[in-house]
Amino acid sequence: MRESLFLFRLIPPRADFAQTLTDAEQHAMDGHTEYWKELLAAGRVVVYGPVADPEGVWGLGVLRGADRAEVLAIGEADPSVRAGVTTFEVLEILGGRTG
Template identity: 90%
Template sequence: MTDAERQAMDGHTEYWRRLLAEGRVVVYGPVADPEGVWGLGVLRGADRAEVLAIGEADPSVVAGVNSFEVLEILGGRTG
């Protein structure tokens, strides 16, 4: 990992910690996929546009280190 990539990932980690503290994230973290590690975040949002904006503002996405997809949970429930 280059210094620029490490800086972007440090910003990414802090960004998601802040979103969790604000109650905008239900859960997030790395996924131990045998094909390669990737991250998952479950967010609370008023609509798809809000969730897309959150992803687009992630420092690692802004830096071009990571990308993201948004998929909706249909009929999801929380405890």
């Protein structure tokens, strides 16, 4: 089965989120970090990390998946999403290639 590449954007609740985390938000983000480390180790993630957007930091991931539904399920299982701290969007990278 051929896997496609998908852009995953983790959307924080506010522009200054990275600077103003509450204890509960920090706990959710710690779970998020561990979750993505596991996805990387399993070969599901090509690259991930925070983006220094002047409008506010957000998270980027590029994932391998059979289809969009599979990647949406990965996003829904993210501890920060499950905790209601962040939301996300997923877009397919058409004809994406990795080196």
